[in-house]
Amino acid sequence: DVKVTQSSRYLVKRTGEKVFLECVQDMDHENMFWYRQDPGLGLRLIYFSYDVKMKEKGDIPEGYSVSREKKERFSLILESASTNQTSMYLCASSSGDLSETQYFGPGTRLLVL
Amino acid sequence: SQQGEEDPQALSIQEGENATMNCSYKTSINNLQWYRQNSGRGLVHLILIRSNEREKHSGRLRVTLDTSKKSSSLLITASRAADTASYFCATDAINTGKLIFGQGTTLQVKP
16 A cells, blocks of 8 residues: 655644655655645645656745655755644655546644744 | 536535535546545545546445536445545646646535
């Protein structure tokens, strides 16, 4: 079975802090994704990566950056956390075309105070 | 604008009844997928149906796709309390190939 893990289930940070969210997948998938999920707004794509060291902006990249130094690991970085970044963050991975089945991690619920 | 939109937004049924959720989309697609999300958890893939397929089954799940109407339905038969979750459809954006998720249908199955 595909396993996608995220470094934290719950995280509380203060405004202005630099925040790292890590995601690891164990199925040698080329593609990895970061979404945020907010009530009434559904899932929105922040960034994705289709290969090591490759990254592409999603629909809402502002205030975020990503890093993919190894195939299995995709990190989301909040350079200076703000209260409007309080959200549920979901990581996913897939193989092949970007439109193929995605496998999700359990999510990180981030609260920025 | 969203590619896929689910209907209804919320559904409440008794255990043993069937649940039907619908998804409409705007542009041509290569495939359409359904995912389930239990409260506070990640999404779990349920079923993928390609544009040249009309119906697909998986256990108690039945998915139909009507490309002429740009719509899909997910039927859960003989529902159980454990089916209580949010259900999302996802379609691929024709220009970028990325998945776009709808806002989901929240299903409550009462025991």
